[in-house]
Amino acid sequence: MAASSPVRVRFAPSPTGYLHVGGARTALFNWLYARHTGGTFILRIEDTDFERSTQEMVEGILVGMRWIGLEWDEGPSFQSQRMELYRATAGRLVESGHAYYCFCSKELIEQRRAVAQTEGRAAKDDDPCRRIPRDDAERRRAAGEAAAIRFAVPESGSTRFDDAVFGSIDIANAEIEDFVLLRSDGVPTYHLSVVADDLDMRITHIIRGADHVSNTPKQKLIYEALGAPPPVFAHVPLILGPDKTRLSKRHGATSVIAYKDEGFLPEAFRNYLTLLGWSPPDSTKEIMSDQELIALFSLEGISHSNAVFDRTKLEWLNAEYIRAMPVDELSERLLPIVRAAGYDVEPGKMQRITPLIRERIKLLRDVLTAADFFFTDELPPYDTSLLIPQKGDLAMAKKALERAREVLTHTDFSHQALDQALRSAAKEMGLKAGQMFQPIRVAVTGRNASPPLFETLEVLGRETALKRIDRALNEVQ
RNA sequence: GGCGCUAUCGUCUAGGGGUUAGGACGGAAGAUUCUCAAUCUUCAAACCCGGGUUCGAUUCCCGGUAGCGCUACCA
Numbered sequence: 001m002a003a004s005s006p007v008r009v010r011f012a013p014s015p016t017g018y019l020h021v022g023g024a025r026t027a028l029f030n031w032l033y034a035r036h037t038g039g040t041f042i043l044r045i046e047d048t049d050f051e052r053s054t055q056e057m058v059e060g061i062l063v064g065m066r067w068i069g070l071e072w073d074e075g076p077s078f079q080s081q082r083m084e085l086y087r088a089t090a091g092r093l094v095e096s097g098h099a100y101y102c103f104c105s106k107e108l109i110e111q112r113r114a115v116a117q118t119e120g121r122a123a124k125d126d127d128p129c130r131r132i133p134r135d136d137a138e139r140r141r142a143a144g145e146a147a148a149i150r151f152a153v154p155e156s157g158s159t160r161f162d163d164a165v166f167g168s169i170d171i172a173n174a175e176i177e178d179f180v181l182l183r184s185d186g187v188p189t190y191h192l193s194v195v196a197d198d199l200d201m202r203i204t205h206i207i208r209g210a211d212h213v214s215n216t217p218k219q220k221l222i223y224e225a226l227g228a229p230p231p232v233f234a235h236v237p238l239i240l241g242p243d244k245t246r247l248s249k250r251h252g253a254t255s256v257i258a259y260k261d262e263g264f265l266p267e268a269f270r271n272y273l274t275l276l277g278w279s280p281p282d283s284t285k286e287i288m289s290d291q292e293l294i295a296l297f298s299l300e301g302i303s304h305s306n307a308v309f310d311r312t313k314l315e316w317l318n319a320e321y322i323r324a325m326p327v328d329e330l331s332e333r334l335l336p337i338v339r340a341a342g343y344d345v346e347p348g349k350m351q352r353i354t355p356l357i358r359e360r361i362k363l364l365r366d367v368l369t370a371a372d373f374f375f376t377d378e379l380p381p382y383d384t385s386l387l388i389p390q391k392g393d394l395a396m397a398k399k400a401l402e403r404a405r406e407v408l409t410h411t412d413f414s415h416q417a418l419d420q421a422l423r424s425a426a427k428e429m430g431l432k433a434g435q436m437f438q439p440i441r442v443a444v445t446g447r448n449a450s451p452p453l454f455e456t457l458e459v460l461g462r463e464t465a466l467k468r469i470d471r472a473l474n475e476v477q
Numbered sequence: 478g479g480c481g482c483u484a485u486c487g488u489c490u491a492g493g494g495g496u497u498a499g500g501a502c503g504g505a506a507g508a509u510u511c512u513c514a515a516u517c518u519u520c521a522a523a524c525c526c527g528g529g530u531u532c533g534a535u536u537c538c539c540g541g542u543a544g545c546g547c548u549a550c551c552a
Contacts, residue, residue: 014552049551106550113548122479123548148550166482175480175548183550190552214481214547237483237545244544275489275501283491284500303490305483306545313489313502323515359515370514423511437511449513 007039008204011065011072012194014046015057018255019064021247021309022209022239025273029236030207031070032274032297042201043075048193050080064256069266069290074201079193082200086188089196089226090149090181094134098225099181101137101147102129124177149182151191151221159217164205164234164299171217179218191215195222203231207299210235210306234299237277237306247309263337263364264314268321272314276307287320319362327354334367341368343375352459356451373445374459379468382446384475389435396431397439398476403429404440405469413462415454422454443472 011027013019019027034041043065047053062076079086093099109125117123129137130152141147153176160170181192188196198206213235223230241251248254259269271288280288280296288296322330331347331354338345345353357370373379387397403425411421426436437453444465450456457465 012552016552046552052551102550109550117478117548120478124479150550169481171481177548180550185550187550189550194552209546210482211546212552215552217481235482240545242488246545272489277489279490281491282500286489286501303483307490308488310488310502316502319515357514360513419511426511433511435511441512447513451513453511 005202005204007034007037008042008202009034009039009207010042010044010075010198010201010203011070012044012046012197012208013061014049014052015054015061016049016052017057018060018257020254021256021273023061024064024068024256024269025239025276026207026209026236027065027070028068028270028273029278029297029302031072032294033205033207033299034073035294036297039204040073041070042203043072043077044197044201045076045078045080046190046193047078047080048188048190050187053080060255060257067260067266068256068269077197077201079188079197082193082197083186083188085200086193086196087182087186090188090192093151093181093222093225094149096225097152099149099151100130100134100178101132101141102127102150102178102180103132103137103140103145103147104129122175122177124175127178130178146184148180148184150178150180151218151225153178153218153221159220161216161220161230161233163213163216164232165237165302166210166213166235166304169213169216171214176217176221181222191218191222195219195226198231199223199226199228205232205234205299207234207236210237234302236302237304239276240306240308242308244306244308251309261365263366264318265321265333265364268318269314271321272317276309278302287317315362322361322364323359325358327351327358330354330358333364337364337367338371338375343372345375349374349459356455356459360451371451373447373450377464377467379444379446379471382442384442384472386442386448387439387472387476389438391432392435394476396435398473399429400426400431400436400439401443401469401473401476404436404443405466405473408457408462408465408469413458415452415458418454418457439472440469444468 009030011030013023031041033039045058045061047058065072090099094101104127112125113123116125127150129150137147154173156173158170158172159176160168162168179191180189182188216233220230239247241247256269267290270290271293274293274297275286278297278301280301328351331351334354335345335347335350338350353371353374357367360370361367388394389396404422407421407425411417422436422440423433426433429436438448441450441453442448444457444460
């Protein structure tokens, strides 16, 4: 591969499922590499498995890609629309003697494989069709006999490639089966379509999951048979669940859209995923903008071992991004979530609530539990025993609330004024701050943990605050 | 079964022939405080095992073990 040719990378998902975390990370690495090198990022949909591919999943993948913010420069192209290319490529391979027609039944092949395995050899099928003279094969095909096209893997020697992550990998050809290129129904298999497309699209670097390492020699063989130089391969270690098995639906949220719905920020998601299996030259740096990520990203920094997806750390990172976000912007992102939950909140009010909860939420959706008491007039039922302060009794709670009621009736509703007035009231009554403030907090929020009391009161307003205190006094009678 | 890849705190990782093996999340303790959160300080926590090479291996080599991947007319 000429070092000077412009970088062209691709993400090539198969629409048999939603865009999952592993796929998103692969897409992200490709995107980062393209942006880092000023290259081109191509999206290609590998939908040659007609049984399992659906239009819905294609949409799902596009939606996922847009949400995580990975813009592609070319595509999406669809393999289902490029069948001619694959058939022609398979034809060339037969022509040049690198592939042959196979007339075997599925059962026959399985039988041979099983025998090979019991003999302790590679579970590999040695296909006698390979020795059918071409003329005979053509005749049988012309007579209407169905045939697949298999690649004729060299019987000796080995196939080697240099992986940008793992280094040199060498596999004995004797271990590689004569794999199918074109199914008997004329539909290409993965090995054929990837190579044909990657060649056609002039892909220079293939960055993909490490589950493809073992496939790579097969593809290298196709490149060689086609007389084409192979691209650079860079295999990225896999993402595991907490039980160290490959991340899957069993581990809960697996579609990236689920993360969107939970209130993760795409920028935090990108940051976290980039760190999963890659580290910058200065591994002390963890919170990085897209600009930094792009500037620093390199294939050399990709690690060699699989990584466990750590949701807790993702949440921490997300919280970091939330805290760093300007109030206006955060408020704008929060508002639609609040409204979707059925609360009718004015943007102006949301702006005032946001700074009070910004440090208290990890996910955007947390706004619903952290600030619900701001959104409704009437507080839902709550545990009134919470009104009683830790160091105090019911009588004390009542006294505090009654006094608070007086104070709130007359005091200016700014948090400074409230702070001062309530504090001196507590002092007069000989109550500690907590003994005075906790009952009020519970009365106005319905819970014993909330944003700072005075700021909360300020946003709530006099009318609501008094109403809630009255209610608390009633419940306590 | 065969082949391949990998192996540093619980997790993500840095490092690399001689280091107090560094950072982050999480955990613990403390400070602050009207609660919670945030913040700050401190602490605990790792080189898979066995050989070899070497003056010296966590680092290099070999073997073992374990995990993962591939082993389809799926991708």
